[in-house]
Amino acid sequence: MYVKKPIKEYLDDLAAKKPAPGGGSAAALSGAIGVSLMSMVANYTVGNPKYKSVEKAAADILIRVSKAKIEFERLVDADIAAYDKLSKALSQLPKGSPALEDYFKEAAGVPFEICRISADCLKLCEALAKIGNKDLVTDTATAAILLAGAFFSAKYNVYINLKYIKDMDYIGRIHKVLAPLEESIPKLKEDIIEKCEDVIGK
Numbered sequence: 001m002y003v004k005k006p007i008k009e010y011l012d013d014l015a016a017k018k019p020a021p022g023g024g025s026a027a028a029l030s031g032a033i034g035v036s037l038m039s040m041v042a043n044y045t046v047g048n049p050k051y052k053s054v055e056k057a058a059a060d061i062l063i064r065v066s067k068a069k070i071e072f073e074r075l076v077d078a079d080i081a082a083y084d085k086l087s088k089a090l091s092q093l094p095k096g097s098p099a100l101e102d103y104f105k106e107a108a109g110v111p112f113e114i115c116r117i118s119a120d121c122l123k124l125c126e127a128l129a130k131i132g133n134k135d136l137v138t139d140t141a142t143a144a145i146l147l148a149g150a151f152f153s154a155k156y157n158v159y160i161n162l163k164y165i166k167d168m169d170y171i172g173r174i175h176k177v178l179a180p181l182e183e184s185i186p187k188l189k190e191d192i193i194e195k196c197e198d199v200i201g202k
Helices: 007-015 023-045 049-092 100-131 134-162 168-200
Strands: none
Touching (some): 007 023, 023 049, 023 100, 023 134, 100 134, 100 168
16 A cells, blocks of 8 residues: 555656556545645644634634545555556456456446545635735645646546446536536635735735
């Protein structure tokens, strides 16, 4: 499991001529870094007398992004595992075999989770931009950029697998969730950055 190993090993393998880790795993890592920054901002808000009025809200954000961090860490390795299983299935099963569908669904399901969690955390980041410790405003902005990047990076890894799935109900359910998020996330990210820039400019 890469999460238990030095970051250099992960980055070296990501850069190497290896099929995994790849973009989906990297998206999960970006999300993990984003929520870690949010946790730092929340930690510097909770217990600070200047932010006493928003302490409860900041503490709630801290709890939620701490859980998201655990999920992102899991997905860093889950994406690699799903790809490995798909790769083995492709080498062992006949081309076009219906049995491959489940492997493609699993490979799509991991980045789909990354998309969903990234979107949820980006909404929390918007709240944090309003109430979080202003001394760490650049960290909040960076978190928003990383989470939006994680969403869109993972989205492409969902779609590349959907290409090989024939279950139209499954495809429809995925698109029903992702399509509105594709529309809303760029604006949400820009709104967060604008709030942060307002603080930086003061």
